Amino acid sequence: MTIGYDAEQLASTARAIGAQVIRVPVRYRGREGGLDVGDVDIERPLCELKDQEVLVIVAPLRPAQKVPTICGLCVTPYEGGECPACKAEREEAKRVVEERLLFDQEFSALLSEG
Structure with a gap:
């Protein structure tokens, strides 16, 4: 049955x-x-x-x-352990912060030389 x-x-x-x-x-x-x-x-x-x-x-x-999981933050449906939309946003934010830190370090080095 x-x-x-x-x-x-x-x-x-x-x-x-x-x-x-x-x-x-x-x-x-x-x-x-x-x-x-x-x-x-x-x-x-x-x-x-x-x-x-x-x-x-x-x-x-x-x-x-299988019903997809709905992200509690951005309400995007997804399958797996992590919302791909939020993951992409976090990775982009991390990249922007790292670029800014590198720029600040290089700018500080230029100021200290001059």
Whole structure:
């Protein structure tokens, strides 16, 4: 048995006993953050069950695709251990500082000669 098969069986059983089953893709919004649950207004079926105790089951139909990490500083999605945009900015800033220090050292040397 697979995840998808088991989830489909669960949905079939749920429908058979009169439960509402919603099958939609869950997508990450990207830079905005948060998740979209298809085009479904998830509040509508929940409002119909207001003041009742409900059981919510969320089951994947297939293994998930890897979702990229979102950088907490620049909100760029990336994979791996470090945000490439922030890494590039840090490396550029380091290069600029090193150039400035070299310039200052050379300028100081010229002033002390003269």
